[in-house]
Amino acid sequence: MSTTTLAKALNSGLRAAMEEDPRVLVMGEDVGKLGGVFRVTDGLAKDFGEQRVLDTPLSESGIIGTAVGLAIRGFRPVCEIQFDGFVFPGYDQIVSQLAKVRYRSQGKVPMPVVVRIPFGGGIGAVEHHSESPEALFAHVAGLKVVACSNPDDAHWMIRQAIAADDPVIFFEPKRRYWEKGAVSDSAPAPLYSSRVVRAGSDVTVACYGPLVKTCLEAAVAAAEEGRSLEVIDLRTLSPLDLGPVFESVRRTGRLVVVSEAPPETSVTSEVAARVQEECFHSLEAPVLRVTGFDAPYPPSRLEEDFLPDLDRVLDGVDRALEY
Amino acid sequence: MSDPQSWVPTDPRSAPSREHVLSGLKGTDEGGPELVQLLTPEGVRVDDERFGSWAADVGVAELQGYYRDMVLTRRFDREGNALQRQGQLGIWVPLLGQEAAQIGAGRALTARDMAFPSYREHGVAWCRGVDPTELLGIFRGTDHGSWDPIEARFHLYTIVIGNQCLNATGYAMGQRFEGKVGDGPDAEATMCFFGDGATSQGDVHEGFVWAAAFDAPVVFYCQNNQWAISVPLEKQTRVPLFQRARGYGFPGVRVDGNDVLACLAVSRWALEECRTGNGPVLIEAFTYRMDAHTTSDDPSRYRLADELELWKLKDPIERVRVNLVRELGVGPEFFDSVQEESDELAARFRAFCLAMPDPGPERMFSEVYAELSPQLEAEKAAYLEYHASFSGEAS
Structure with missing residues (x-):
C-alpha cells in the first residue's frame, strides 16, 4: 500500500505492464521525452527506450491506425490521446477497425489495444480540452469503455485494461490527476465492475470519473442533514455493471445518476433506462439525472455553471426525495 | 529521367479539362515518360535500365505461370459478376483489367511478407494462397472474410477507403521493432494496396508520414485505375500520384499496371528496398478499371465507351499471350489447358457459392x-x- 497521485499511479501501472510484457508499447504525442502533457508517461522512454515508448507524429488517426497494425503483428499498444476533444480524427479508425477487426476475423485477430483519454472539465482550459465523449464510444459494439476515479483504480485498471484482449477506451479524470490516494498491493476489483464506494440507505447516487469525488463530498454534506446517500462508482461504462445499482435501488427506491456529459443519449440515460426495466416496482421516484447540458462545452469562465457540483448533486437528491 | 516537375502545367488553363478527359484523353494517356515497362501492349519484351534486372530470371515457365494466374483470376472474377447477376451474390467488385497489377505485385511477395488489401484485390488473394471461394462470403453476406489473415499473411479486405494504409504502416513498424529489417534471411516487408481515390484520404497521407518517420518497411502500392466510382483522377490530384512520394521523402515509381513483368520487377525491387531498411516506397501501377466499380455501378453515366475500347488494346493478359506465342514459341495446347483449368475453377467457384449455407x-x-x-x-x-x-x- 502506497500513497500517490492519480497521474503517478497511472505511471506506475504502465511501468508494471511494460515490465510484465515486452509486447506492450506506449505511443502518442509527446509521451516520450516530455513524459506526456500531464506527465503520465514520465520516465518511461528513458527506461524502456524509444522503440517501446513512441513519440508519434501529430496525427490521431495515425496513432490508432498504426496501433491496429501493431496489434495485428502481436503487440499490445497503449495509445495516449492528448485531450478528449482531439480524439475525433482517430474516431474512424476506432469505430471502423479497432472495434471490428476481431469480429470481422471471427476471433483470429484480437485487438488488445488501450486508448487512454484524459476527459472532463474543471481545469480552465480552452475549447476542445474539457469534453466528456464517453457515450460516443460506449455506443460502439466491439469496444469496452472504462473510467477511473482515484489512484488505486487508476493503477490497477490500466494494468487490467492492458492485459485484456479487447480494445479498451480508458478515460482518465484530468482534473483529478493531482489528487492523492492509496494504491493497493493487488487489484481491488475486476476491471468490468462497479463498486459501492459509500454505503447509504435513502438515495442511490451513481457516478463515474471526476464526479465520484464530488458525489462523495455531497454524501458527507447530506449526512449532516440526516440523509444517507449510497454512492456507486460505475467504473465500467461499456459494459455497464449495474448489478450493484439494481441491488441498491431496490433498497433505496431512488436513483440520481451524475455525469459531466450532455444528458441526451448518454451513459446516464442508459443507466436510467436499464434501472427502470429492472427495478420498476422498487422505484419510489423517477430516475433523475444531474449532468452537463446539451450544449457544447462552454468557455471556461462558465464551466462551474456547466459542471455538476456538490450543490447540484444535492439538489438532485432533494428532487428524488420529493416524490 | 525527365524533370518530374515538367508535367505540372505552368498555366492552369493548359490543364486538361474534364471534357478533354471524357472525350478519350485518358484512353490515349500512355502514362508519361517515367512509366516502367518490360512488355509492350503489342507483346514485345523490352528492357528497362533501372528495373529490367529484377525480372531477368523470368523465362518461359515463369511467364506461363503468370499468364495462368491472370487467366484464372479473370475467370473467377467474371464468374463473380455472373453470380451477382443471377442473385447469388449481393454485390461483386470486379477486378477486370487489373490482373497484371495484382499478379505482378502478388508474385513479388515472399511467404514472410505481409499484404493489406483494399476490397478489389482478388488477384493478390490468389497469390497469397487464399482460395477464391473464401472471397465469396463477403459478397454473399455470410461473413466478413473467412481466411486467417495471420496464416495467409493477407489481411482481411478493408472497405473503408484508406484505413488499411495506417494499419499496414503499423504492422511494418512492428516488423522493424522485431528486427526483421536488414540483410538477414528472415527480413520481411509489408505491401499495402489502395486505389487512386484513396490517395485523397487523410489516412493515406498519414500512412506516408508515419512510414517515413519510422522507416517502416512498407510498399504503398497504388493501383491507379483512373476512376473512383464516377470521379476521374483529375478530381483527386494535380500531379501524377507517384510524384507525391517525393514530398514525403521516399521514392515513387510509376509502372505500367497492365504489364505483369514490370509490376513484378518494380515490386520485387521495392520490397527488397524495404526489407533492407530503405523503405518506404510508393508504386503507382498505372492501369484501368475495365468494368464497373461494383455490380451496382453504371459507368455509362459518366464515361465514354471509347475509353474502354482504347484500354482493351492494352489488355494485361493478351500481351502476355502474344509474347508467349511470338517470342517464346508456346503452342496452343498450353493455352487450351489453362482455358480448361479456368473453366473448372469457375465451376467449382459457382458450385461452392450455391452450396453456401446462411449462418x-x-x-x-x-x-x-x-x-x-x-x-x-x-x-x-x-x-x-x-x-x-x-x-x-x-x-
Missing part, C-alpha cells in the same frame, strides 16, 4: 469481444430463445 443467428454475437459482456450475453440468450420459438411453426 445461424448466434453468429451475430460471436467474437464481438474476447470476453463477452453480460448484456450482450443476455441479448443473445433472449434473441435465440425468441428465434427458437418459431422453429415449430413451419411444420
Whole structure:
C-alpha cells in the first residue's frame, strides 16, 4: 500500500505492464521525452527506450491506425490521446477497425489495444480540452469503455485494461490527476465492475470519473442533514455493471445518476433506462439525472455553471426525495 | 529521367479539362515518360535500365505461370459478376483489367511478407494462397472474410477507403521493432494496396508520414485505375500520384499496371528496398478499371465507351499471350489447358457459392469481444430463445 497521485499511479501501472510484457508499447504525442502533457508517461522512454515508448507524429488517426497494425503483428499498444476533444480524427479508425477487426476475423485477430483519454472539465482550459465523449464510444459494439476515479483504480485498471484482449477506451479524470490516494498491493476489483464506494440507505447516487469525488463530498454534506446517500462508482461504462445499482435501488427506491456529459443519449440515460426495466416496482421516484447540458462545452469562465457540483448533486437528491 | 516537375502545367488553363478527359484523353494517356515497362501492349519484351534486372530470371515457365494466374483470376472474377447477376451474390467488385497489377505485385511477395488489401484485390488473394471461394462470403453476406489473415499473411479486405494504409504502416513498424529489417534471411516487408481515390484520404497521407518517420518497411502500392466510382483522377490530384512520394521523402515509381513483368520487377525491387531498411516506397501501377466499380455501378453515366475500347488494346493478359506465342514459341495446347483449368475453377467457384449455407443467428454475437459482456450475453440468450420459438411453426 502506497500513497500517490492519480497521474503517478497511472505511471506506475504502465511501468508494471511494460515490465510484465515486452509486447506492450506506449505511443502518442509527446509521451516520450516530455513524459506526456500531464506527465503520465514520465520516465518511461528513458527506461524502456524509444522503440517501446513512441513519440508519434501529430496525427490521431495515425496513432490508432498504426496501433491496429501493431496489434495485428502481436503487440499490445497503449495509445495516449492528448485531450478528449482531439480524439475525433482517430474516431474512424476506432469505430471502423479497432472495434471490428476481431469480429470481422471471427476471433483470429484480437485487438488488445488501450486508448487512454484524459476527459472532463474543471481545469480552465480552452475549447476542445474539457469534453466528456464517453457515450460516443460506449455506443460502439466491439469496444469496452472504462473510467477511473482515484489512484488505486487508476493503477490497477490500466494494468487490467492492458492485459485484456479487447480494445479498451480508458478515460482518465484530468482534473483529478493531482489528487492523492492509496494504491493497493493487488487489484481491488475486476476491471468490468462497479463498486459501492459509500454505503447509504435513502438515495442511490451513481457516478463515474471526476464526479465520484464530488458525489462523495455531497454524501458527507447530506449526512449532516440526516440523509444517507449510497454512492456507486460505475467504473465500467461499456459494459455497464449495474448489478450493484439494481441491488441498491431496490433498497433505496431512488436513483440520481451524475455525469459531466450532455444528458441526451448518454451513459446516464442508459443507466436510467436499464434501472427502470429492472427495478420498476422498487422505484419510489423517477430516475433523475444531474449532468452537463446539451450544449457544447462552454468557455471556461462558465464551466462551474456547466459542471455538476456538490450543490447540484444535492439538489438532485432533494428532487428524488420529493416524490 | 525527365524533370518530374515538367508535367505540372505552368498555366492552369493548359490543364486538361474534364471534357478533354471524357472525350478519350485518358484512353490515349500512355502514362508519361517515367512509366516502367518490360512488355509492350503489342507483346514485345523490352528492357528497362533501372528495373529490367529484377525480372531477368523470368523465362518461359515463369511467364506461363503468370499468364495462368491472370487467366484464372479473370475467370473467377467474371464468374463473380455472373453470380451477382443471377442473385447469388449481393454485390461483386470486379477486378477486370487489373490482373497484371495484382499478379505482378502478388508474385513479388515472399511467404514472410505481409499484404493489406483494399476490397478489389482478388488477384493478390490468389497469390497469397487464399482460395477464391473464401472471397465469396463477403459478397454473399455470410461473413466478413473467412481466411486467417495471420496464416495467409493477407489481411482481411478493408472497405473503408484508406484505413488499411495506417494499419499496414503499423504492422511494418512492428516488423522493424522485431528486427526483421536488414540483410538477414528472415527480413520481411509489408505491401499495402489502395486505389487512386484513396490517395485523397487523410489516412493515406498519414500512412506516408508515419512510414517515413519510422522507416517502416512498407510498399504503398497504388493501383491507379483512373476512376473512383464516377470521379476521374483529375478530381483527386494535380500531379501524377507517384510524384507525391517525393514530398514525403521516399521514392515513387510509376509502372505500367497492365504489364505483369514490370509490376513484378518494380515490386520485387521495392520490397527488397524495404526489407533492407530503405523503405518506404510508393508504386503507382498505372492501369484501368475495365468494368464497373461494383455490380451496382453504371459507368455509362459518366464515361465514354471509347475509353474502354482504347484500354482493351492494352489488355494485361493478351500481351502476355502474344509474347508467349511470338517470342517464346508456346503452342496452343498450353493455352487450351489453362482455358480448361479456368473453366473448372469457375465451376467449382459457382458450385461452392450455391452450396453456401446462411449462418445461424448466434453468429451475430460471436467474437464481438474476447470476453463477452453480460448484456450482450443476455441479448443473445433472449434473441435465440425468441428465434427458437418459431422453429415449430413451419411444420
